[in-house]
Amino acid sequence: MQFVVESTFGVPKKYFLRSAVRIPGTFRRIQERSMVPLLVYCVSGVFYPLGVAHIEQGVPLSALPGRCQRSDFGAVGSLSRSILSERITVLDLRETPVPDVIDRCVAALSVDLDIEHPAFGWGGKSMGFGTSRGTWVKILFRPASQINERIWTGEECASVLTGVSKPRLLGSVCWLDDARGLVWRADETTRVEAPAVSSTPEIREEPPGLTVEWWESLRGSLGALAEAKTTRVAVRQDLISRRVREYAGPAVDPAVDEWLPAHADVHWANLTAPRMVLLDWEGWGLGPRGLDGATLWAFSLLVPAVAGQVADLFADDLACRSGALARLFMCVELLRMCRNFGDHPDLAEPLAREADRLVIELSARK
Secondary structure: OEEEEEOOOOOEEEEEOOOOOOOOHHHHHHOOOOOOEEEEEEEOOEEEEEEEOOHHHOOOHHHOOOOOOOOOOOOHHHOOHHHHOOOOOOOOOOOOOOHHHHHHHHHHHOOOEOOOOOEEOHHHOEEEEEEOOOEEEEEEEEEHHHOOHHHHOHHHHHOOOOOOOOOOEEEEEEEEEOOOOEEEEEEEEEOOOOOEOOOOOOOOOOOOOOOHHHHHHHHHHHHHHHOOOOOOEOOOHHHHHHHHHHHHHHHOOOOOOOEEEEOOOOOHHHEEOOOOOEOOOOOOEEEEOOHHHHHHHHOOOOOHHHHHHHHHHOHHHHHOHHHHHHHHHHHHHHHHHHHHHOOOHHHHHHHHHHHHHHHHHHHOOO
């Protein structure tokens, strides 16, 4: 079998395994077909096939049924049979009904869901519904082998934050799904009636309804978050170091000297207006000072006036060395998404321009 994986430098490479390697579950039907390309991704050294990837036919990575989430691996020899023999389920909730999951959530939370009007998260890995009591229920899953504090307890840990405009957590339920090899979680929160500022993380025109009060609420919420106490980590130093070195080589010292709690996913699809509310708290935790401002700034680069407004709003954080590193990190990270997965293609040019400028700025600070 042929596995198409992403190398450390973001270059898709094909690795060949003997067809005798068995991949149970979803891919059992293609075991006996040799030279079948599959897309795999790696999390903490564990490899997960995502689906048939007809690279030979010129299909871009963005069109594949899954994406490489991590690429921290070496030679093909590390693809052991024991790893590949794990039970694997590939699930896109946009395409695969899960009535048993819905029924379990309804029973556990004692609420009816508006299943006729679902909202789906990135890649179909989560889904949300309005409820019979005017609340919101978000259902998500992870492979059982991937469960950890960072990706699984963000919502409940965020429930104790104060001074932050966010949905209030009302109840949760989680369970192990042995049949699928997944862990499911459902969180019921207060419903936010205000719509997201954008249907995409980036914006292409100046959003309406962003008043002075809206910007003040955003700054106040992120300021309150930065004063919270947490041991959660949103972005690790080793990831920042790797990304900065891949782009800038030895020209920039990637060591972060200031760490503060951050939402770590502040983009325009996670912000509402006219009432400012921050959505999706799954991955919050410690990050370089200025990370949230840097994230929103990067996703605003197609509208220079808004990018400038974000930079001015968070000037204190973004002007310091950690803030400049956070901006460079976000530029490089989003450039990788543009290059490898076809995400946010319009952002590629301004991201590269800003990344080059930041390399010059940071190298001069040595």
